[in-house]
Amino acid sequence: MISSLVAWLFNLIARLPLSALHRLGAALGRLTYRLSDKYAERMRENLGHAWKGRPQADFRKVLNASIVETGKGAAELLWIWCRPLAEVTASVKACYGWEHIEAARARGKGVIFLTPHLGCFDVSALYVAEHMPLTVLYRPPKLIWLEHVMRSGRERAQLRLARTDVGGVRQLYKALKRAEAIGLLPDQVPGNGEGEWADFFGRPAYTMTLIGRLVKSSGASVVMTSAERLTHGSGYILRFTPLDFVVDLPISRQVNAALEELVLMNPAQYLWSYNRYKIPAGIKPAITQDVNPI
Known part of the structure; x- marks a missing residue:
C-alpha cells in the first residue's frame, strides 16, 4: 500500500521538467546543509581533507557548489526512475570513451563498470543497459517501500540488480x-571482512577487495564511469576510462588513486556527504585519523 502511494507521488513529481527538479533539489540541498549539523560537518570534513594544500577560496567555492549539486542528485532520481526509459537515456548529450567498451567486449570477456558517487550514476547504468546486459550490485535501502520503487525505476532495459550479499556476489x-557487464560503486564502504584499508585523499578508507577478486577470476576489463550533470537540467555527459592495473600493487589502492583523479576533474559533483571513512563494525581502525577540515 505504501509502495503504491509513494510510486504514485514520485510519478506525479517526475512530470516536472528536469530543470525544475534541479532547482527544487538545489533548494533542498541548501536547506539540508543548514538544518543538519552532522551532515554539514561531514561534507566540510571530507572535502577539506581532499582539498589540503589547495586555495581556501577554491574550497569554499567547491563546497557551496557541492551543497547544491548534492540536492540536485537527490531530486533527479525521481525523474530518472519514473520517466520513460527512452527519455532518460536521451538526456545523455555526449558520450566519451565508448570505444573502450566496444574493444573490451570484442575480447570476449566481461566488463566491470566502476561508477562512483559522482554526478548522476543512475543514468549511466541505464544508458549502458540499453546496449548490453548489466548486473549492478546495490545495497537495499532500510525503508522496504523505497526498495520497490527503486527497483522498478532501475531494473529496465537489460539492467538487473544484485544485493550486497553472498547471493548477489x-x-x-x-x-x-557469460562475458556480460557488471557495475559496482568502488567507493561504497564494504562490510566486515570484505575490504582492506587503502588511502583515499590521504586518509585510510575501508575499500572493497571484491574488484580485485572479480578481475583475477574473470579477466574482465575494468572501466571507470562517470555521468556529469549539465547546467539548467540540460542533460548529462558520460565518460568511460579504462583502468589497467599494475600487477604488484593492491588493486584497491590503484582504484582509489584513479577515483581521486576522476573526482578532482569535477569535485563539486562528488558526494562528499557520503560517510566514506566509516569504520565497519568489527574492523580495527587503520590509524588515528585527523578529522579537522581546512
Whole structure:
C-alpha cells in the first residue's frame, strides 16, 4: 500500500521538467546543509581533507557548489526512475570513451563498470543497459517501500540488480562468466571482512577487495564511469576510462588513486556527504585519523 502511494507521488513529481527538479533539489540541498549539523560537518570534513594544500577560496567555492549539486542528485532520481526509459537515456548529450567498451567486449570477456558517487550514476547504468546486459550490485535501502520503487525505476532495459550479499556476489561472477557487464560503486564502504584499508585523499578508507577478486577470476576489463550533470537540467555527459592495473600493487589502492583523479576533474559533483571513512563494525581502525577540515 505504501509502495503504491509513494510510486504514485514520485510519478506525479517526475512530470516536472528536469530543470525544475534541479532547482527544487538545489533548494533542498541548501536547506539540508543548514538544518543538519552532522551532515554539514561531514561534507566540510571530507572535502577539506581532499582539498589540503589547495586555495581556501577554491574550497569554499567547491563546497557551496557541492551543497547544491548534492540536492540536485537527490531530486533527479525521481525523474530518472519514473520517466520513460527512452527519455532518460536521451538526456545523455555526449558520450566519451565508448570505444573502450566496444574493444573490451570484442575480447570476449566481461566488463566491470566502476561508477562512483559522482554526478548522476543512475543514468549511466541505464544508458549502458540499453546496449548490453548489466548486473549492478546495490545495497537495499532500510525503508522496504523505497526498495520497490527503486527497483522498478532501475531494473529496465537489460539492467538487473544484485544485493550486497553472498547471493548477489554470486550473480556478478555468473554474469562475468557469460562475458556480460557488471557495475559496482568502488567507493561504497564494504562490510566486515570484505575490504582492506587503502588511502583515499590521504586518509585510510575501508575499500572493497571484491574488484580485485572479480578481475583475477574473470579477466574482465575494468572501466571507470562517470555521468556529469549539465547546467539548467540540460542533460548529462558520460565518460568511460579504462583502468589497467599494475600487477604488484593492491588493486584497491590503484582504484582509489584513479577515483581521486576522476573526482578532482569535477569535485563539486562528488558526494562528499557520503560517510566514506566509516569504520565497519568489527574492523580495527587503520590509524588515528585527523578529522579537522581546512
